[in-house]
Amino acid sequence: MSVPTLCRVGDRSSIEWTEATWNPTTGCDRISRGCDHCYALTLAKRLKAMGNAKYQTDGDPRTSGPGCGVAVHPDTLDLPLRWREPRIVFVNSMSDLFHARVPDEFILRVFAVMQATPRHTYQVLTKRSPRLRRLAPRLSWPKNVWMSVSVEDDDHVRRVVTEHDQLPPGCSQVVAYPCSWARGAAARAAGRLVRSTRSRRREGWPGARSVATR
């Protein structure tokens, strides 16, 4: 997913708002204008050329590229279990966990690891909010998971707010993450999400705690 700054993929990260990255899946396909300058596509090509084993699957050249085909990496699932000190972890800096080609069962396993490691805080960012909404009732929603959805324009704002209303009570936080040109849309999303959260609280959904815009 696009983030403000990325320098390294792996354990310790220099993404400005996180402390570590964890990539149980890699690879993606462009799905919107928000993907126009995706660093993951460029970086995956480089990592493939360097022989990195996680980036040897090629994606569709129309939407992806060399080394950026979607691949799951079960061998990386236990990585957070081995980090003894608490970390803020960006999940899938080189992919989108809710990509259609990531099996449901694998997403469930990723969430199970996050639940099993409450010492860490996980940031999960998706551009595929419809699948998030569909899968949400099957997922555990521990408090240490910050679920984020990219916001790109007003139409997207409306969709995200509607989907937020449909998320299960346990999904306690949705962060509207603006693409660089969509600050206004993100601000409007924040207002609507806050109102949506208040109404969920009134309906007795204690899980609806906080909504923020970054």
Ligand code: SF4
């Ligand atoms: S959704 Fe995929 S292609 Fe789009 S910015 Fe994120 S990682 Fe890149």
